[in-house]
């Protein structure tokens with residue numbers, strides 16, 4: 001196995017246009033990075049997510065942003081529902097449409113499930129750290145749970161109000177953000193990435 005490359009700069013570009021994610025990433029990496037900036041702040045375009053996996057899309061977004069000259073971190077994530085053959089999966093953002101209507105996207109998941117007894121689901125988060133020379137370090141995290149209906153809570157973002165992590169009685173939408181950070185797919189991925197590149 002090759003030695004992982006470590007992050008040694010002070011500024012990290014968060015290659016995401018999703019404010020909910022940018023906030024969570026800055027929370028999770030706060031102790032290791034002096035300054036954050038985001039792809040949105042730098043006016044970088046949103047690349048087309050043409051990959052067929054979370055990892056491929058995370059790498060493509062991180063490399064696109066690193067092309068501007070700074071180390072960049074991208075997150076590609078989504079909700080995988082086995083009873084829906086893995087949907088919405090890598091299409092999780094696209095299910096909400098251009099107006100990012102997650103009430104509608106959650107309803108679509110619920111309608112797809114119908115009377116299906118299998119309401120299990122998991123979130124996936126692929127994180128890719130890319131350098132301007134094209135080097136990438138990528139990890140993937142998961143968080144398992146159950147889908148509830150109707151959605152509950154105003155915290156978090158995206159599909160959080162309908163996702164109840166295993167072992168807990170409340171949804172991510174109802175959970176304090178600090179608590180979500182202890183158990184989420186993003187937290188799982190960050191534990192691996194910090195170990196690899198930020199320690």
Ligand SMILES: O=P(O)(O)OP(=O)(O)OP(=O)(O)OC[C@H]1O[C@@H](n2cnc3c(O)ncnc32)[C@H](O)[C@@H]1O
Nearest residue numbers: 016017018075076077078079092093157158159160
């Ligand atoms: O690509 P960027 O610019 O980072 O922003 P995006 O919102 O398009 O992000 P993705 O392509 O990775 O799509 C992931 C979608 O999956 C959902 N998702 C990811 N992590 C989530 C979380 O922690 N809680 C709820 N929903 C989540 C959310 O709806 C995201 O829009």
Ligand SMILES: [Mg+2]
Nearest residue numbers: 017018049093
């Ligand atoms: Mg996206």
